[in-house]
Amino acid sequence: MSSVLIKNGRIITASDDYFADVFVEDEAVKLIGDKLKVQADRVVDAIGQYVIPGGIDCHTHMELNVGAATSSDDFETGTVAAAHGGTTTIIDFATQARGQPMRAALDEWLARAEPKAVIDYGMHMIVSDLPDRWLPDMDALVHEGVTSFKFFTAYPDRLMLNDATIFKAMQRTGENGGFVCLHAENGSVIDYLVQKLLAEGKTAPNYHLLSRPPETEGEATHRVIALAEMAHVPVYIVHVSSHLAMEEIRAARDRGLPVFGETCPQYLYLAYEDYADGSFEGAKYICSPPIREQANQEPLWQALAANDLQTVATDHCPFCMREGYKGLPKQKELGIGNFSKIPNGVPGVENRMHLVYQGGVVERGWSMNRFVEVTSTTAAKLFGLFPRKGTIAVGSDADIVLWDPNRKYTISAKTHFMRVDYNPYEGLTVDGSPSLVMSRGSVIFEGDQFLASPGQGEYLRRGTYMLP
């Protein structure tokens, strides 16, 4: 592996902000110093640029079969797109089918990722079935680097666990050092509302929102926090979409509980008002929890600033609007005439860093430190990747992004690397973007030019969580 010397950059970590040179060798950061005089295979001048740790998107769903459709990005297209936007690690979800041993699910997902990923990746485990005899499998997974488990309070048919099972699983992870992630929506009430709306002939995409009122998210968030409090484990709420759910997290944290919350670009930038007209174009915005009324956006931004939410991930799970794009079958169109058949999910992995930089740093005056913390460092700590990932420090993997604050970039499906025929942020111009992206010392993107190969990404056996 070749060596690289990055000169004159402004290095940003979750806490630090200083000018220095960085020397990378053997995939890792070897030396940080003032005006380094060291031989390198390549010298990069980073003058005028931020040198930041590569982003970590801890919530993606590549090539996920959600029933009638499979998310359109596979581990190759998805990770290429991620890298283009400055993300150098993803954590995807191995999903246990009911009746399937968790280990088998993991193997299946690793087999998919291994030949394709161009950046490093870890796996969470989605638990959909947990008889007592399988509890030891959770312990085993923790030892193999799958140190986080996700449970659902929604989707009764496929994924929902009852409260006792979630509680039991929480107690087990409390013992084995695992970390608990929750999809918190009241699936029982939602399914009832879906059927009621459909029975009333309310089938357009916008009824998706009405079938999932914010109270269903707030309620379930409160509930799983209560379960975690009783089980004495930290809990991480994925994709917080509403003011209401966020307030539950804030209240728990005010009481000193180790409760964490993630939100996503779609909840920060998009709004129900974008699809309230009921046209089928609204299918672009269908994901769960739903993209909510605009009034929810600013409270979520404010909670990120105040550390009442800790991470921005994407829940990246794209589906095409039109059949035939790059040979893909019918996806969003499956839900014409029945919003509940629209595959749930939006693309985002490529633009997460763009959008948080723009909304946080440029428009709301965040420090670059907070940008790095929210997009990389905290995820690394919570999901057992720190300090290998999530910082720029001697010994860390050289997952480094040169972020150019003056490199304007206009988001568009015409130019994006994601394999999906629309971009929900179409036409939005951000003020800064990556000029160079490095994964374990190897330059994989220079501007818009992709320089890596499928399979170059490695599976990350993760350690146990570190509370940030």
Add this chain to the structure above:
Amino acid sequence: MSSVLIKNGRIITASDDYFADVFVEDEAVKLIGDKLKVQADRVVDAIGQYVIPGGIDCHTHMELNVGAATSSDDFETGTVAAAHGGTTTIIDFATQARGQPMRAALDEWLARAEPKAVIDYGMHMIVSDLPDRWLPDMDALVHEGVTSFKFFTAYPDRLMLNDATIFKAMQRTGENGGFVCLHAENGSVIDYLVQKLLAEGKTAPNYHLLSRPPETEGEATHRVIALAEMAHVPVYIVHVSSHLAMEEIRAARDRGLPVFGETCPQYLYLAYEDYADGSFEGAKYICSPPIREQANQEPLWQALAANDLQTVATDHCPFCMREGYKGLPKQKELGIGNFSKIPNGVPGVENRMHLVYQGGVVERGWSMNRFVEVTSTTAAKLFGLFPRKGTIAVGSDADIVLWDPNRKYTISAKTHFMRVDYNPYEGLTVDGSPSLVMSRGSVIFEGDQFLASPGQGEYLRRGTYMLP
């Protein structure tokens, strides 16, 4: 029916406090005036006494079969005891068995009560099974005077409804004018904990508390309030036992929601510390939600004072400690060696007024108005009995209690009228008690002397709720 003139009393309603004479005729209050000169069959001098509306205990379980045992008071012994303590109305629960039409359940309960009750009684309906085709039965019941429905989030085997069903039922009552009562505990987690504790050999009565942590009550309280908010209906939480659950009610009310809470004497006076030793005597205190750590008591008293809780009822459901008392079979003893087999319930209907008077008026300086409001008026309004019951006003039923603030009374199983072989407040002396109790104009108790006959009580077809 004879007439009665009550002279020189101090009349107390939920708001008023004044001296006047009250003339009762034809079961009702006919005249209130200053130094009334009117002929009456009987003249009672109430000098030095409070003249208050008879108490309403809106939560009792007479002769309730809970599986292996039946609560030891029937509608005769239970209502005699109630009357002795100044309660002139009860609202009991017709309980639908799964598969049983609600109307059939009502008939069954009315048949039990009708020949025995000595005071007036209404019926709530406990809904344990609600296929869509039975929704119209709820509307019919409302028209027949069963205007309140109770749902359980606990007891998965017998009574628990899932969230969707509760939500559906809430929407229906929102349409038919009914009122919603909730038993709020997370039954799923509780049942898991019960099995876990038993498996660990933890079988003594005090483990009952550990199987039902306050978070299971706080969680379910939050959940049902969220469901009610979505369904746009008022909601009444029965038997609030913990600081945590009360805080959920307070928070909802602060947001302007029509949420109400009831607590019971056992949560105001008794504590886990009373049965923490693990001896089987602790079975006296086993009910659900459990009697909690003492630290919960004062917040509940304070919430009553501040109107964050609105009523004190009893959840009266007595079981004898020893086989053979008045010929009754084994009851609490069924749970020797397994706390989960102890029939859940404590006696209270006779002493509710004593205990609220003592704890509220005497010890915490409440006004007599608040005493009346908490023990009678608010229940009358919420459960559709006002102004027939719950006040002393012209036209109201003459359910009148002369409360003597100087008539000390020592609570004891030796002297109480309840058919149960212990009293959890044994030995407690209260400063005041009823000197005379009148039900629809008929004197049914004078001091400790019972003067009425079984069957004298009438079934109350209740109207729809009035928000107080």
Add this chain to the structure above:
Amino acid sequence: MSSVLIKNGRIITASDDYFADVFVEDEAVKLIGDKLKVQADRVVDAIGQYVIPGGIDCHTHMELNVGAATSSDDFETGTVAAAHGGTTTIIDFATQARGQPMRAALDEWLARAEPKAVIDYGMHMIVSDLPDRWLPDMDALVHEGVTSFKFFTAYPDRLMLNDATIFKAMQRTGENGGFVCLHAENGSVIDYLVQKLLAEGKTAPNYHLLSRPPETEGEATHRVIALAEMAHVPVYIVHVSSHLAMEEIRAARDRGLPVFGETCPQYLYLAYEDYADGSFEGAKYICSPPIREQANQEPLWQALAANDLQTVATDHCPFCMREGYKGLPKQKELGIGNFSKIPNGVPGVENRMHLVYQGGVVERGWSMNRFVEVTSTTAAKLFGLFPRKGTIAVGSDADIVLWDPNRKYTISAKTHFMRVDYNPYEGLTVDGSPSLVMSRGSVIFEGDQFLASPGQGEYLRRGTYMLP
């Protein structure tokens, strides 16, 4: 004094709601009964009408000299107007000038009121100067029926007391049974802002609002609650105008503190948006605290409904817009070119009951009980007039209003009885209004016809407070 029999009315108190006849004799209610057969000098048929206790406006300023101007209603015109709108008691403020003994201030105010008032009146004492040697005067006043004291945290030049003096006075009233009222605005910051705005040439009426941001009210409200908590006394916050101040009261009550709040029609109905244009017509709306942005209105209504605020009074203190109205000198016009010179105050005493009925009962579904409680009963209890005033009960003063729910009334300066040349609610039509108003058994208004004489009102020696 003659007797009156009111037949067939629907009697409303803070808690009761029933049909009965009321017989009034010797200024008081003598008898309440069903179809009374009693001789009376006059029989009034109240069919279709509510029979309610006369309103109590516990915050008025008749003929108050505020420096350059004197409020335009005197005790005659002001109390006639009050009576017209259904208010049969006012509590005005004797105002101690600095250096003046409080007793002298009281005598001065009683001398003004005595020959003129047509309804009964009490007096609070505004304390502006409290050397230690005058503390015993507070005790004396309590014994003479001036049982409430008002302190200001605003108006440094005339009325503001420092925190230590307020605290000292609170401790003293805690000992002598007096009741504490607070005008809560941060006068120090406000005076600074006034000078700053004027120096910047910002002189139009609307800058009045900008000189008194809601934080100045929220802050002072929090502060005086903290002082009262330390002094262990109840505290009553007058004229709550902002969401922020109300939230402080709610939070204190949630903690169990005896804290009470009053709001006024101007804060419930009017808004900054009414005078934001900067024209001098805005002077109509100038009072302190200022009439705030509209977003404050609904939270105040909701707080009244939820009993987080307890009373609606008026802070009635009218000033004419134009010189010469009924011979009055220049008043609001004094502030042309300098908002700080506009005499502060708005009229309201005549329309308070109209406005609360309309906004509460008609538009927001309040019970009539709450209407009575908010406009009469709670003030009677807090200010030591209960049960003489504030209810319809045997023995109470016959201050009775027949409220006709179908008697539409359009508010207008052209027809109002207040001596002021504008009405801030000009043109508003309310659905109900009084058809007859009785003060101690004497009919003083029938519809719009005034039937009483100046001086008919009596001074009320008030008792100590009763917590409602």
Add this chain to the structure above:
Amino acid sequence: MSSVLIKNGRIITASDDYFADVFVEDEAVKLIGDKLKVQADRVVDAIGQYVIPGGIDCHTHMELNVGAATSSDDFETGTVAAAHGGTTTIIDFATQARGQPMRAALDEWLARAEPKAVIDYGMHMIVSDLPDRWLPDMDALVHEGVTSFKFFTAYPDRLMLNDATIFKAMQRTGENGGFVCLHAENGSVIDYLVQKLLAEGKTAPNYHLLSRPPETEGEATHRVIALAEMAHVPVYIVHVSSHLAMEEIRAARDRGLPVFGETCPQYLYLAYEDYADGSFEGAKYICSPPIREQANQEPLWQALAANDLQTVATDHCPFCMREGYKGLPKQKELGIGNFSKIPNGVPGVENRMHLVYQGGVVERGWSMNRFVEVTSTTAAKLFGLFPRKGTIAVGSDADIVLWDPNRKYTISAKTHFMRVDYNPYEGLTVDGSPSLVMSRGSVIFEGDQFLASPGQGEYLRRGTYMLP
């Protein structure tokens, strides 16, 4: 200046935690790398040790005249003691006397510090007098590196500013980039209570607490936050001592306000229970705000963990218990017979790092990152010293501490370096302590051996704040 190579240490910043070598030259960090091969004048083996940024104590009072006494540590003894405990920067307070230009106060304080300090120091400015004509002096000070101003709501005689002046000063600092610190206690009420207690003969040291109830701190904290919110400036509350005051900060932060809070070791470790007996030994604990009931401690620790408080400083201001120690005059003894004469202040500068390490890392499981953040990094950012101080990064001053987690240290006045005859933590043994302390690359302590000279510390012209 000589160079130093620190090998094999575990480097901790506010975010990072990794093993590397650090090379120091020309007072600063030059190079961080893996197994550095570089020539150095001195090589230090840090195996088994944490390499952390030197502590910053942003709240000290060296040789402060508080009226009858002067704090017993001067800038020499105080900074030597600081260094011994791992603190390499202090920020002391130049205190403007009333009538004195602020620049003169600064010169006076710099003259005291310059010849004596052994570590670097900055100066805040305490503003006690602020006529409008002196506002430009605040701007000038900001340009000269005094970028933080402290205002008092207590001590009416010497330091207290009224609310308008604080507000005015806040607005000015909002414009000139300065930072606002507040001593928040209600001085008006406190002075009243002091006089009242003394008049009642309550003169023992413990009455100090009773003269300053927690509500006086909570109230003033709420008030200054409201002023800052109106002035649109960040605000920093010094020495938070009570649960109540902390909750105000938490609530403000939940609303998204830039509000920060500091607490001190005395509030985390000591309690009223330590001096409640009333003996004069209690004078050891007299400081303001007072050391409170023990129940306040855990909420403060929890708030530090949750980032609701951000820094731990000392408010170091020692006074001797006995006359004659090292030739010093009577100090604490001045208050025999009158608690209000006891010079207020406790020692702490030497033990702050010990105590936070022990209480936070050892006993409550904090990460070392949080330890560094709370004791150094956040203060550096808020007070304009970052990244020169507060981190270990290339280019930063080489203020480095080797913290040995196994070097037990027993706190005692017998061995401490502070010039005061008692230590409030006497006898407490902590598990870890500094083995080596470096100030700008110069080793000034090795274990307990002092190696530097008076005057070696430099004055720090600080920049403007950076929100962390």
